[in-house]
Amino acid sequence: MALMRYAEALNAALREEMAADPSVFLFGEDIGRYGGVFKVTKGLMEEFGESRVRDTPISEQAMTAMAVTAAMTGTRPVLEIMYADFIPLSLDALVNQASIYNYIWDGKVKMPFVLRTQGGGGSGAGAQHSKALDSMLAHIPGIKVVAPSTPADAKGMLKAAIRDDQPVVFLEHKLLYNVRGEVPDGDIIVPLGKAATLREGKDVSLFATSKMVVEAVKAADLLQADGISAEVIDLRSLRPLDVNAIVTSISKTHHAVVVNEGWRFCGYAAELSATIMDFAFDELDAPVARVTLPDMPIPYSEPLEIAMLPNADKIRAAALATLK
Amino acid sequence: MKNTPSVEEHLEIYRKMLMVRHLEEGLGALHKEGRTRGPIHRCDGQEAVGIAATAVLEAGDKVTTTHRGHAVYIGKGMELRPVIAEIFGRETGACAGRAGHMLVADVEKGVIGGNAIVGAGIPAATGMALSMQVMGQPNVAMCVFGDGAAQTGICHEAMNMAALWKLPVVFVLEHNQFGLTVPSDVQSSVKDISIRAAGYGMPSEIVDGNDAVAVYRAVGAMAERARRGEGPGMIECKTYRLEGFSTSDMGGYQTKEEIAAWKARDPLKISRDALTADVDEAKLVEVEAKAKADVDEAFATALSDPMPQFAIDEACNPYSEAH
Ligand SMILES: Cc1ncc(C[n+]2csc(CCOP(=O)(O)OP(=O)(O)O)c2C)c(N)n1
Ligand SMILES: [Mg+2]
Numbered sequence: 001m002a003l004m005r006y007a008e009a010l011n012a013a014l015r016e017e018m019a020a021d022p023s024v025f026l027f028g029e030d031i032g033r034y035g036g037v038f039k040v041t042k043g044l045m046e047e048f049g050e051s052r053v054r055d056t057p058i059s060e061q062a063m064t065a066m067a068v069t070a071a072m073t074g075t076r077p078v079l080e081i082m083y084a085d086f087i088p089l090s091l092d093a094l095v096n097q098a099s100i101y102n103y104i105w106d107g108k109v110k111m112p113f114v115l116r117t118q119g120g121g122g123s124g125a126g127a128q129h130s131k132a133l134d135s136m137l138a139h140i141p142g143i144k145v146v147a148p149s150t151p152a153d154a155k156g157m158l159k160a161a162i163r164d165d166q167p168v169v170f171l172e173h174k175l176l177y178n179v180r181g182e183v184p185d186g187d188i189i190v191p192l193g194k195a196a197t198l199r200e201g202k203d204v205s206l207f208a209t210s211k212m213v214v215e216a217v218k219a220a221d222l223l224q225a226d227g228i229s230a231e232v233i234d235l236r237s238l239r240p241l242d243v244n245a246i247v248t249s250i251s252k253t254h255h256a257v258v259v260n261e262g263w264r265f266c267g268y269a270a271e272l273s274a275t276i277m278d279f280a281f282d283e284l285d286a287p288v289a290r291v292t293l294p295d296m297p298i299p300y301s302e303p304l305e306i307a308m309l310p311n312a313d314k315i316r317a318a319a320l321a322t323l324k
Numbered sequence: 325m326k327n328t329p330s331v332e333e334h335l336e337i338y339r340k341m342l343m344v345r346h347l348e349e350g351l352g353a354l355h356k357e358g359r360t361r362g363p364i365h366r367c368d369g370q371e372a373v374g375i376a377a378t379a380v381l382e383a384g385d386k387v388t389t390t391h392r393g394h395a396v397y398i399g400k401g402m403e404l405r406p407v408i409a410e411i412f413g414r415e416t417g418a419c420a421g422r423a424g425h426m427l428v429a430d431v432e433k434g435v436i437g438g439n440a441i442v443g444a445g446i447p448a449a450t451g452m453a454l455s456m457q458v459m460g461q462p463n464v465a466m467c468v469f470g471d472g473a474a475q476t477g478i479c480h481e482a483m484n485m486a487a488l489w490k491l492p493v494v495f496v497l498e499h500n501q502f503g504l505t506v507p508s509d510v511q512s513s514v515k516d517i518s519i520r521a522a523g524y525g526m527p528s529e530i531v532d533g534n535d536a537v538a539v540y541r542a543v544g545a546m547a548e549r550a551r552r553g554e555g556p557g558m559i560e561c562k563t564y565r566l567e568g569f570s571t572s573d574m575g576g577y578q579t580k581e582e583i584a585a586w587k588a589r590d591p592l593k594i595s596r597d598a599l600t601a602d603v604d605e606a607k608l609v610e611v612e613a614k615a616k617a618d619v620d621e622a623f624a625t626a627l628s629d630p631m632p633q634f635a636i637d638e639a640c641n642p643y644s645e646a647h
Contacts, residue, residue, distance in 0.1 A: 066451030
């Protein structure tokens with residue numbers, strides 16, 4: 001075990017996978033000489049050279065399309081898109097290219113690429129640099145979407161994503177990069193598609209993603225003071241979703257709060273609610289409560305931004321309401 | 325050296341061009357009988373581009389093409405039957421009827437593949453070239469793209485990166501004068517699109533796209549240069565689409581005079597005339613009869629091939645445990 005920051009855990013995963021497999025290479029804006037605007041790729045260009053760690057022009061559309069075909073022809077590219085807000089530029093490559101070939105070419109191609117990006121609010125980056133566009137990505141059949149919330153998962157899931165033979169969008173969060181946590185030593189792999197139970201409880205289940213997992217854990221502490229036992233489930237794999245973990249938890253607590261930092265309408269939290277309706281309706285004692293961003297742009301000024309973001313207090317309030 | 329095709333190579337190019345012409349005409353006839361499904365984009369009059377450009381490629385090289393890719397599919401070595409069966413949605417199609425005529429691929433043959441998002445084939449080929457460079461492979465990627473595709477934003481991004489990194493990619497511009505119904509001079513700021521190559525620091529050449537030998541020479545030299553690690557280049561092939569944009573084109577924007585002028589310079593005629601210097605008439609007639617017979621037979625077989633059955637395919641489901 002070693003105490004590591006989330007960004008360092010990602011860096012370790014990249015370094016280990018690049019050392020183990022010469023077909024793994026990285027490209028993205030500012031990732032080489034500078035080491036990435038969030039320092040995730042620090043030192044990797046020095047170690048692996050300019051062919052395998054490439055600083056790119058600002059060309060998200062073509063880079064994403066190139067990751068798709070480079071992956072089809074013998075390499076394992078890891079592309080960094082600096083902000084999730086830029087994902088709309090990558091969408092043709094994901095929606096019309098990556099998602100179709102596995103099926104329309106009858107299983108004859110592999111597409112082992114990882115698109116790393118980071119989203120989320122709370123840093124004063126404004127309306128074009130703060131969004132979580134999880135549902136836009138998880139909507140696309142054929143793409144896996146994962147979002148680790150701890151340094152250990154950041155490392156283990158990135159290694160799993162790089163070894164996966166299908167496209168994986170890997171969602172990080174700008175406010176998680178400095179979070180510290182224990183990371184097991186060695187070649188740890190956290191399989192994609194499995195949720196993690198971070199806290200056991202019996203009264204209400206809190207299902208959360210990415211940084212909202214941290215808020216859900218804080219909410220569980222607050223609820224404990226209210227005399228309520230909350231279970232916290234980290235939905236670190238947005239797609240494929242671990243439906244069993246959701247159903248198992250609700251069968252125990254009979255109350256569900258779903259938390260996601262994206263917009264509400266057609267959002268990832270809406271998908272979670274519908275999934276619960278499909279698979280655990282009979283277990284519910286109250287309607288599912290959704291905690292999300294309101295459907296509006298993210299403002300800049302601190303009190304405006306803080307007021308709109310989902311947080312532990314809002315999760316606590318939603319849990320109390322569903323238990324009434 | 326691949327600079328000039330041998331007589332045998334030219335004859336082979338001629339044979340493939342003929343097959344593609346018969347393929348396109350056969351599709352036109354079946355469309356009239358109501359026996360095709362969805363729009364079909366024929367390349368009559370443009371065969372020299374797709375066939376002669378891919379003739380310079382080697383087995384491990386890759387090619388991407390457009391929604392109008394029949395000549396590229398056949399040029400890069402695909403058989404007629406899986407191509408025709410795919411066009412008719414058959415189980416025996418190259419992609420089991422899932423792709424349709426615009427998105428055909430044969431990964432083993434390096435056709436990766438047709439692409440019907442205009443412009444998307446350009447970064448697709450560039451990405452394959454990136455992969456070749458990272459792995460140190462001696463191969464090249466080729467992108468056959470249209471004059472309409474040349475106007476997309478992604479074209480700029482991809483060509484800049486290709487030239488910046490000296491990627492082994494050859495951009496073959498199939499300038500057939502139209503993007504759908506809109507003439508090139510109404511959508512392009514320049515007449516000769518390849519002058520833009522200079523803006524990326526890449527060499528370019530304009531050739532008569534109806535002259536298979538000219539296409540072969542220019543593309544061959546550019547591919548060799550790319551293979552030597554000297555970076556990408558662009559060949560602009562001036563040609564003309566003799567038929568409609570697709571089988572659903574209602575026409576009205578191509579003049580009779582224009583069509584007649586280009587028909588007089590049909591690529592099949594240009595190649596045949598050139599070949600008569602070295603090949604007996606009897607041999608040419610034999611090759612011509614064989615091409616026609618092969619296409620007829622492939623149509624007959626493909627059209628009687630079985631239709632696929634729909635089922636959720638776990639083997640192609642990236643979320644299944646198998647992956
Ligand atoms: C991104 C995108 N925009 C528009 C279309 C519709 N469309 C299909 S082909 C075409 C014209 C393409 O022109 P060009 O690249 O010159 O190819 P050509 O049809 O002449 O072979 C258009 C506009 C499309 N398929 N994709
Ligand atoms: Mg055109």
